[in-house]
Amino acid sequence: MKTWEGLGYYSRARNLHATARYVSEELKGKFPNSYSGLIKLKGVGPYTAAAIASICFNEVTPVLDGNVFRFIARHFGLEKDIAEAKNRKFFIEILEDLIDHDQPDLFNQAMMEFGATVCAPKPICAECVFRTSCFAYENDKQTVLPVKSKKVKVKEQFIDYYIAQFDSLFLMKRRSENIWHGLYEFPSIIAGQTGTTNPWIKKYQSAKITQSSESIKHLLTHRRLWVRFHHVAVNSEEEFHELAKELNFNIYSREEVLSLPVPKVISNHLQRISF
Numbered sequence: 076m077k078t079w080e081g082l083g084y085y086s087r088a089r090n091l092h093a094t095a096r097y098v099s100e101e102l103k104g105k106f107p108n109s110y111s112g113l114i115k116l117k118g119v120g121p122y123t124a125a126a127i128a129s130i131c132f133n134e135v136t137p138v139l140d141g142n143v144f145r146f147i148a149r150h151f152g153l154e155k156d157i158a159e160a161k162n163r164k165f166f167i168e169i170l171e172d173l174i175d176h177d178q179p180d181l182f183n184q185a186m187m188e189f190g191a192t193v194c195a196p197k198p199i200c201a202e203c204v205f206r207t208s209c210f211a212y213e214n215d216k217q218t219v220l221p222v223k224s225k226k227v228k229v230k231e232q233f234i235d236y237y238i239a240q241f242d243s244l245f246l247m248k249r250r251s252e253n254i255w256h257g258l259y260e261f262p263s264i265i266a267g268q269t270g271t272t273n274p275w276i277k278k279y280q281s282a283k284i285t286q287s288s289e290s291i292k293h294l295l296t297h298r299r300l301w302v303r304f305h306h307v308a309v310n311s312e313e314e315f316h317e318l319a320k321e322l323n324f325n326i327y328s329r330e331e332v333l334s335l336p337v338p339k340v341i342s343n344h345l346q347r348i349s350f
């Protein structure tokens with residue numbers, strides 16, 4: 076996770092590791108060579124399984140990515156919402172009729188490439204070999220096909236991190252929640268209680284906020300985070316241990332904090348302040 080830090084898509088790192096283990100231990104090092112075997116691998120969905128099965132093992136399995144969806148929807152004039160999972164089967168059935176049984180690898184690569192280069196979001200219809208049979212071209216529907224319902228609205232969230240320190244010791248914990256799962260973080264308060272003092276600080280007489288950062292904007296796929304960092308000096312060792320217990324956080328040295336995998340917004344802050 077430390078090596079992957081900052082790249083985002085942390086579930087990919089976890090899946091890759093789990094899959095490597097599964098192939099090594101359960102499959103005795105033999106990588107699956109069929110769609111049905113590939114789809115069982117963690118993190119491998121229908122698109123990836125079909126792409127690997129056809130391109131590497133010549134299996135007749137159509138791929139369906141955004142590019143293929145677009146071309147098929149426009150060419151055949153299909154108004155089914157491509158954002159809805161239940162419509163995937165419908166498109167797959169069309170592709171199963173079209174796929175070249177002798178060269179499924181070339182067929183799949185050609186379909187993806189065609190959607191990426193000619194039947195692109197801004198299609199180059201003037202140069203397209205499918206003009207005479209294309210529904211969208213004939214009916215001037217290139218801009219409305221494919222039908223794709225709106226993306227999930229971006230949620231705004233406020234996080235206040237409290238970097239509690241005694242001597243050169245700090246409190247951190249490994250996250251088990253979905254977002255940033257497996258990464259470490261400082262104690263925090265979520266949901267916009269900015270400007271308030273964290274109630275646990277008030278309880279500990281030797282704890283004082285020595286410094287607070289500006290609100291930092293951090294974008295995730297479906298969230299816009301506003302993150303502030305507060306440095307809290309705890310001057311009593313006893314209180315520091317009490318605090319760790321109360322919050323259920325672990326104690327780490329400065330060196331350990333720097334070696335733990337953390338979300339990008341935290342590593343950026345630590346770099347900024349030359350932690």
Ligand code: SF4
Pocket residue numbers: 146149150193194195198199200203204205206209210211212217
């Ligand atoms: S004519 Fe235009 S819309 Fe139709 S398949 Fe070709 S590039 Fe796509």
